[in-house]
Amino acid sequence: MAIVLPLTACSPGLAANPRYATDSGAGPQGAPETSDHPPAAPAVEVPKNDLSWRDCTSRVFAAAAVEALPGVKLDCASY
Numbered sequence: 717m718a719i720v721l722p723l724t725a726c727s728p729g730l731a732a733n734p735r736y737a738t739d740s741g742a743g744p745q746g747a748p749e750t751s752d753h754p755p756a757a758p759a760v761e762v763p764k765n766d767l768s769w770r771d772c773t774s775r776v777f778a779a780a781a782v783e784a785l786p787g788v789k790l791d792c793a794s795y
Contacts, residue, residue, distance in 0.1 A: 770792060773788065
């Protein structure tokens with residue numbers, strides 16, 4: 717116990733200051749960031765035919781493992 721106490725007295729117990737370990741602030745690291753934006757996503761096309769909507773309330777709520785809420789009806793269609 718007498719040996720452990722002097723060794724632990726040199727370091728802070730719960731240091732919240734990251735400068736304790738680095739003695740400096742965070743500077744730029746790695747490659748510089750570029751300002752190039754990725755290309756925009758293509759526009760969504762209008763469906764050529766009407767979509768066939770169907771009730772999918774029970775399927776969606778069951779897939780989410782929750783009970784269906786009263787008065788909530790979900791309609792699904794494939795595009």
